[in-house]
Amino acid sequence: MSSTIEMAPKKIQTKDKATSLSGSQAVLEAFLAEGVDTIFGYPGGAIMPIYDALYDYQERLNHILVRHEQGGIHAAQGYARTSGRTGVVFATSGPGATNLVTGLADAMIDSTPLVCITGQVFAHLLGTDAFQETDVINITTPVTKWNYQVTDATEIPSVLAKAFYIAKSGRPGPVLIDITKNAQIQKFDYEGYEKCNHIRSYRPKPIVRKEYVEQAAKMINEAERPFVIFGQGVILGKAETEFLKFIEKAGIPTAWTILGESAIPTDHPLAVGMLGMHGNYGPNVLTNECDVLIAIGMRFDDRVTGRLDKYARQAKVIHLDIDPAEIDKNVKSAVPVWGDCKETLPLLTELIAPKVYPQWLQKFREYQQQEEETCINPELNPTSDEMTMGEVIRTLNELTGGDAVIVTDVGQHQMVACRYAKFTQSKSNVTSGGLGTMGFALPAAVGAKFGAPSRTVVAIIGDGGFQMTLQELGTIMQFDVDVKILILNNQFLGMVRQWQQLFHDKRYSFVNITSPDFVQVAKGYRIEGNSISERDKLKAAVKTMLDHKGAYLLEVMVGKENNVFPMVPQGCSVAEIRLK
């Protein structure tokens, strides 16, 4: 929200004889010291001094002007998720800051490191309902790992150092720093920037308890049907190599959560697929048959566990997590292994015996076969003329070789993409997992491209989600962001329609969504595009999209009333997963 209407301050608090730096310059100096290269943001009245300072830093800090603050923060999330670094966002006070809330909640639940800077009214106006004033600190408290309001410029270097340290360390998360306008303008004696690496009251990593690692190893060595399930903790901990060494020595079948996906190649011999509501058949059913369940960097979300009182009751659970609050939160563990999995996994690998479980792994393959016959084959080789989402993803896999970053929105296309996409490298699956934020993909894809410029970035979006943040086509246009936009259009809010069909007697209440001519919309933003509805044009159309230099929008019309299966209906056990 941009506005230049501003009441003149009665008195700007400044330090006597201070000359060296303004608060705004100190913010940008902190960014440089932290190695920030890209900022996503939108200016407005209360953050204008920072934008004024940015004018002189353009050579060193790239600012991407988004079209809405929600787009800005999702872009920063996409950037963080593909680069493994901290995303940075600017927004002004009031509506600018409140527009960040959805992204903050998304980043909080998906543990994405962000530092958001919001402008705030002059300190003397705080609490007066001043123009564009909102209590940003209290609004964002539940959706930030940490937040802080700066009213004096001298605090800025140390507060920003803390912000970056907190956002990135331990279990990462979003941090918001609200800076009053007087603090942005205020000059002070700048004494340099010192990175933060310790906060007295903050323990990012719990101390690894060796006895628990030993107990876990013993349990794994004695197991007959062990099963590994892992989440994004492996990626956030940069422990992909350590994780592979562990499962390969242990020889244990391994499944991922939606956010853990891509941490290991999808075609790894021990990979048995995705867990959860729309995950694969075998890993869901066999969760309730394993004798030892080893959960690594995952938090037993209800979309993964289904009904908790019927979840893996027979199994001894070993839970490896950096966040002590996750241990026993949803599922009681027999052995908790607190710590960063980059540290704990090698300790565990050292103590386990090399093994293979051919018969046990075979059980997963048998279930996989059933899923192939009932779900996968009809999805990938449909007999009707209508295209399925699955065959679009398969075509994409064929043409990218699994090397692309895939950014998905939320809904049926998301589940299909995560089910069928092939990945060869980590940090390739960017999606809104915990919050399920429609409108996430388009801006997140913009950020993903800045986070991984040398990689192909494909945003897969439904017709509903695309219309929530399509204004970011403007950002793509202005900054020539090379993202491929693949809209899977089923003319419905598909996932809600699926639930209405299955659980609400097909009472399709307000899920029939009319869309504009997306290709024409893209053209309005000077983005090339195409729309297809026939199968025989699919491969060529996807190839044209991928080969195109620069952004490209491809709309694929898919079956209107197709469903995503398998599915664990809400309130059911994972073993009650339905194939149709």
Place this chain on the structure above:
Amino acid sequence: MSKQEFTVTVYTENQIGLLNRIAIIFSRRKINIESLNTSPSEVEGIHRFTIVINEVEEVVKKLARQIEKQVEVLKAYYNTNEEIVWQELAMYKVPTDEIAEKVKVERLLREYGARAVVIRKDYTIFETTGQREETDKLISVLEPYGLIEFVRSARVAIIKASSGFHEKLKEFEQTEPGEEVIENEFLDKQDEVFTM
């Protein structure tokens, strides 16, 4: 497992907004706070919260972990009533005439461990400390004589088994090196992305 009274003790940095962060942990789970006391601890710059709730232990354990997860929280403990020594302060305002005429004040003070804080012509204020049922008893005694006002503080509690926080604090003071931020591998390839 049934609900019972638990006292949660939290050591924190003295930081604006932290009260809200801690309160949210209870309110988002729709857990009512029966009593909350926050004040400086014996260690400079560190505050101590004492929070009383009725819950099952399993939930309280999770709450303590969520509280401890907050950046500015040093430590959170939870205890049953058997594991702590606790007190509340109560003050009673009564008309001086009534009380002087009709009550054997001396006996009242002795029996209930109360003491007079203020004696004026129009009213007298007594105070006492104790557990809920003890301070409640004095209300019932004074009520017939025209209790004007009553106030009770939040609970303060000392954990019987704790060895104090000083030792623990030393651990927290230790400087630990933080993880290095891995530099962006694409930092020198900006020309490939940016056009501005």
